Amino acid sequence: xxxxxxxxxxxxxxxxxxxxxxxxxxxxxxxxxxxxxxxxxxxxxxxxxxxxxxxxxxxxxxxxxxxxxxxxxxxxxxxxxxxxxxxxxxxxxxxxxxxxxxxxxxxxxxxxxxxxxxxxxxxxxxxxxxxxxxx
Numbered sequence: 001x002x003x004x005x006x007x008x009x010x011x012x013x014x015x016x017x018x019x020x021x022x023x024x025x026x027x028x029x030x031x032x033x034x035x036x037x038x039x040x041x042x043x044x045x046x047x048x049x050x051x052x053x054x055x056x057x058x059x060x061x062x063x064x065x066x067x068x069x070x071x072x073x074x075x076x077x078x079x080x081x082x083x084x085x086x087x088x089x090x091x092x093x094x095x096x097x098x099x100x101x102x103x104x105x106x107x108x109x110x111x112x113x114x115x116x117x118x119x120x121x122x123x124x125x126x127x128x129x130x131x132x133x134x135x
Contacts, residue, residue, distance in 0.1 A: 033103055034075075034111045040101040042072050042110070043118065046093050049085050053078040058089060058113075060097065074099065075111045081125075088123045089115070095123060 044062030056079060060072040074097060076082055089095065096116045102109030115123040 034100040034109070035103050036100050036112075038101055039098055040110060041096065041098045042070075042108075043094065043096045044070075044072055046089050046091055046095060047071070048091070049089050051079050051082045051085055056082040056085065058085065058115075060095065070108050072097065072108045072110060074113045075109065076113065084124050094118055096120075 042060060042062055044060030046058065047061050048057070048059040050057040050059075056076040058074040058076060060074065062070050062072060064070050076085070094117075096118060097110060097113045099110035099113035117123060
């Protein structure tokens with residue numbers, strides 16, 4: 001192998017390693033968007049479940065103290081960790097959630113959510129704990 005070919009092979013391998021590692025390094029911390037020191041509870045009707053990568057979403061509709069509609073946006077893990085959601089969270093089902101609230105004023109975002117039925121029965125894997133938690 002000549003010197004130039006050896007350098008080219010090494011360059012291709014180095015670039016391949018960077019491309020493979022970059023998505024892991026580029027993953028952001030949820031602590032910027034969600035307050036890990038607080039917990040919020042909500043109960044509502046499941047209106048949408050979006051199972052996708054890098055994060056899945058569950059949307060709940062509920063009402064505030066004044067009877068105004070609220071859409072809760074629950075950020076979850078990616079598609080592989082959310083296989084349970086399509087069967088366990090059918091549209092129209094009523095669930096309770098507990099998780100870390102969004103830091104953005106006036107929003108209704110949650111991450112690190114735990115899901116239960118209204119009677120307290122856990123929904124989902126590992127005691128209903130959402131797969132995506134702030135780091």
